[in-house]
Amino acid sequence: MNLHTMTDLGRMRTMTSAELRQTFLVEALFQPGAITLVRTDLDRAIVGSAVPGARALTLEPPPELRASSFTERRELGVLNLGGAGSILVDGERHAMAARDALYVGRGDHKIVFESDRPDAAARFYFVSYPAHAVYPTTHASFADAAPLRLGTSADANERTIYKYIHEDGIQSCQLMMGFTWLEEGSVWNTMPPHWHLSRSEIYLYFDLPAEACVIHLMGAPDETRHLIVRNEQAVLSPPWSIHSGAGTQRYGFAWAMGGENREFADMEAVSPKILR
Ligand SMILES: O=C[C@H](O)[C@@H](O)CC(=O)C(=O)O
Numbered sequence: 614m615n616l617h618t619m620t621d622l623g624r625m626r627t628m629t630s631a632e633l634r635q636t637f638l639v640e641a642l643f644q645p646g647a648i649t650l651v652r653t654d655l656d657r658a659i660v661g662s663a664v665p666g667a668r669a670l671t672l673e674p675p676p677e678l679r680a681s682s683f684t685e686r687r688e689l690g691v692l693n694l695g696g697a698g699s700i701l702v703d704g705e706r707h708a709m710a711a712r713d714a715l716y717v718g719r720g721d722h723k724i725v726f727e728s729d730r731p732d733a734a735a736r737f738y739f740v741s742y743p744a745h746a747v748y749p750t751t752h753a754s755f756a757d758a759a760p761l762r763l764g765t766s767a768d769a770n771e772r773t774i775y776k777y778i779h780e781d782g783i784q785s786c787q788l789m790m791g792f793t794w795l796e797e798g799s800v801w802n803t804m805p806p807h808w809h810l811s812r813s814e815i816y817l818y819f820d821l822p823a824e825a826c827v828i829h830l831m832g833a834p835d836e837t838r839h840l841i842v843r844n845e846q847a848v849l850s851p852p853w854s855i856h857s858g859a860g861t862q863r864y865g866f867a868w869a870m871g872g873e874n875r876e877f878a879d880m881e882a883v884s885p886k887i888l889r
């Protein structure tokens with residue numbers, strides 16, 4: 614399992630593009646017919662994907678977890694970014710339509726990913742954090758996600774935030790998860806930006822054609838850096854970092870957070886005037 618170790622603000626000032634990418638960008642997710650896992654020391658998150666083909670895929674615990682099952686001491690949030698599929702948790706089948714989410718609570722579970730049709734494979738994206746208590750495994754369909762419309766077309770940031778795992782939605786220990794969908798002609802996410810010392814965050818950009826990219830902004834508000842991010846790549850965002858971006862066209866992105874609380878609105882707004 615690949616490991617991304619974080620840096621601090623001081624070293625970030627002198628990092629090259631390659632060093633920034635090695636530290637903060639997760640590139641090799643979504644391998645056909647496989648489960649891919651990447652871990653980071655940032656709140657001990659594990660980022661992963663499962664793209665089952667004709668064969669079902671079982672989530673095994675990597676040796677680094679020192680566990681007999683993946684969720685022995687962890688919770689897991691899954692979002693289906695592809696075709697219809699299922700997730701079996703201890704034999705119980707949860708149908709996963711496109712944009713459905715599943716929360717799997719701490720416990721010795723057997724987790725299996727399946728696609729309904731190998732030629733229109735499910736693309737399961739997941740994020741896991743350590744968990745200290747058991748919350749029930751819960752499915753949410755796209756219609757269950759609380760939509761929050763933000764932005765204007767004049768600011769090119771008209772978008773809807775769909776929250777699945779949060780204070781008023783699916784319950785969890787520390788995981789929050791959902792995705793944001795930009796309207797045609799809107800390219801900016803999280804502008805004006807924010808940061809939250811109470812939580813770290815992970816963005817996974819999706820629904821971008823191969824030639825398109827998002828210029829993701831990170832760092833302290835007065836000392837920003839950027840990453841060029843392609844389709845289905847993830848950015849690890851420490852609590853002290855802003856996380857915002859502009860695409861060469863519209864896109865979607867899944868966001869997940871871990872930390873102190875699960876209040877979506879608990880963030881420090883950053884005035885665009887102080888960005889440097
Ligand atoms: O803390 C919240 C997260 O950064 C995102 O949900 C923000 C976002 O999707 C947006 O403004 O477009």
Ligand SMILES: [Zn+2]
Binds near residue numbers: 807880
């Ligand atoms: Zn945020």
